[in-house]
Amino acid sequence: MPAFHFGAALLLSLLTLPAAAQSPAPDSVTTSAPVKKPRRVKIAVLPIVFSQPETGLAYGAAVLPVWRFGADTTTRSSNARVLAYRTQRKQSSASLTHSIFTPGERWFVGGEAQYFNFPIYYYGVGNDTRKSEKSDISYEVFILNQRVLKRLRPGLFVGGLYRLTNMYNVRIDDALTDDGTRPNWLLERDARERQATLTSGIGPALLYDTRDNILSAHHGRFLDASVLFAGKALGSDYGFMRLQFDARQYWVLGPKDVERTVLAGQVQGIFHGGTVPFRELANLGGERMMRGIYEGRFRDRQLVAAQAEVRQQLFWRLRGVLFGGVGQVQPQVTDFRPGQFNLAGGAGLRIDVNRQDRLSIRIDYGVGSGESSGVYFAFNEAF
Structure with a gap:
């Protein structure tokens, strides 16, 4: 799903609803044993309205449940997000994401299912694409990411993943880039990539x-x-390998018992081998990494990026953040150069919806390399 680059974003209402999830099972040994309290789910329901050049006016809703299995507080809370919207131009998007810790954190199940029919700006491939040469393309796509991991010891999980991307109904709106100097960048890719394409990997x-x-x-x-292997044996139209890592660390600044100021850091790498269609290339930009740069403004086979963020409690349910990042994409790992990093940075606000579970609304404004900028309306922290 594309990042929420909102020219204007308006939150219409906010409703937090605690609800009983399930009654406790009867005691199978003795009726005198203590009865567990019912499990509870906290749900935030957020109607949203936004506007951006590609869509016109759009409207939708998000449902954000947070829950914990059982009464064991050492098991971290699980969460999910259901989001759907419709636009003035009859475009639509729907998604479900989830991060689930089973009782005792014996298993972790995480992933997403997304559908969208959405126009994007495509700037071709490379680390120094020009803003004036963007191409207009659109397509429908269904994406399924799922991983199931078993705990080996506290904090450490191993398992497997599956990813499917089904892209179809690819449309090129104009034969030329916006400045009229060259054909639409997608026309320079293999013609097969403008047809329905399925990638599947484990x-x-x-x-x-x-x-x-x-x-x-x-x-x-x-x-x-993780390592993803996509190939014809799994029904994929393309065969490629993807090695990906995402490392983060968090520190409390100041008194540990107050935790009003937090420093967060992240380093990310994505590396490909084989034949990778444009939709599966590594992208810089978006509402999570390199905020301020349009998602996919810089894309290629290999990516390295890093960012840091300071989060400060302000008052009531409001928190402020300052963030900055650097990133680079290249065709080969040996092509990375110290002086070729793109930059991005900005500031934002957090509105805490559920302070106990730290569920929040995120509003960020960022600027970046290539004359880029963006306003982002999303949920929870970027990382």
Whole structure:
């Protein structure tokens, strides 16, 4: 799903609804044993309205449940997000994301299912694309990411992942780039990439996660590493390999018992081998990494990026953030150069919806290399 680059964003209303999830099972041994309290789910329901050049007026809603299995507080809260919207130009998007810790954190199940029919700006491939040479393309796509991991010891999980991307109904709105100087960049890719394309892959995954809270960590470490193998044996139209890692760390600045100021850092790498269609290339920009740069403004086979963020409690339910990042994409790993990093940075606000579980609304404004800027309306922290 594309990042929320909102020219204007308006939150219409906010409603937090605690609801009983399930009654406790009857005691199978003795009626005198203590009865567990019912499990509870906290749900935030957020109608949203936004506007951006590609869509016109758009409207939709998000449902954000947060829950914990059982009464064991050492099991971190699980969460999900259901988001759907419709635009003035009859475009639509729907998505479900989830991060689930089973009782005792014996298993972690995470992933997403997304559909969207949305126009994008495509700037071709490379680390120094020009803003004036953007191409207009659109397509429909369904994406499924799923991973199931088993805990080996506290904080360490290993398992497997599956990813499917089904792209179809590709449309090139104009034969030329916006400045009229060259053909639409997608025409320079292999003609097969302008047809319906399916990629399907599996691979091993490792997660090391000691964060105190997965929605908005104050302290702890996080490492997500995986290898994806896509090929014809799995029904994929393209064969390629993707090695990916995402490392993060969080520190409380100042008195530890107050936790009003948090410093967060992240380093990310994506590396490909084989034949990779444009939709599966590594992208710089978006509402999570390199905010301020349009998602996909810089894309290629290999990517390295890093960012840092300071989060400060202000008053009531409001928090402020300052963030900055650097990133680079290249065709080969040996092409990375110290002086070729793109830059991005900005500031934002957080509105805490559920302070106990740290569920929040995120509004960021960022600027970046290539005369880029963007306003982002999203949920929970960027990382």
